[in-house]
Each structure stands twice: as structure tokens, then as C-alpha cells.
Amino acid sequence: MANIIQATSLRNNFSDTLDAIEGKRDQFLLIARKNKISAALVNLDLFEDLLALASPKYLKSIKQSREQIKKGKFLTNEQVFGEI
Numbered sequence: 001m002a003n004i005i006q007a008t009s010l011r012n013n014f015s016d017t018l019d020a021i022e023g024k025r026d027q028f029l030l031i032a033r034k035n036k037i038s039a040a041l042v043n044l045d046l047f048e049d050l051l052a053l054a055s056p057k058y059l060k061s062i063k064q065s066r067e068q069i070k071k072g073k074f075l076t077n078e079q080v081f082g083e084i
């Protein structure tokens with residue numbers, strides 16, 4: 001279940017709230033005004049991932065990569081990085 005915070009509580013605890021979200025890749029808060037959700041506050045990494053998912057070019061590259069994997073057209077970690 002999503003975390004919901006009232007706008008007044010967010011305003012009063014903004015710095016602490018940012019600290020709680022920072023560094024947690026999948027963290028987000030839904031912000032409510034008068035018990036109605038009106039916005040979201042998300043970790044920057046999650047936001048960047050969401051932007052990428054909205055890109056048709058990015059989605060096409062993911063689809064192509066998955067097709068290559070199914071066909072066995074990929075390199076192993078050892079092939080890319082050598083023996084560590």
C-alpha cells in the first residue's frame with residue numbers, strides 16, 4: 001500500500017520527509033489535501049526511471065534487447081569484464 005501524507009504534515013516536516021525518500025529508489029509518497037490525493041513526491045531515481053519508460057525510443061530498445069536475449073545474442077559478464 002502506498003504511503004499517504006497530508007499536505008499540512010508534509011509542509012511541517014518537509015526536510016525530514018525528503019530525508020526519508022532520498023536514497024530509497026522505489027520510495028514515493030502520495031500527497032493529500034483534505035483527504036483527497038492530489039500529487040506525488042518521488043525519489044529522483046524513480047522519477048528518472050518513469051521518464052525513461054515514457055520514451056518510445058527507450059521502450060523499443062528494451063524490446064529489441066529482450067528479443068536478442070531470447071535468440072541467445074548476448075555476452076556473459078566474463079566476456080565483457082574478463083575474470084575478476
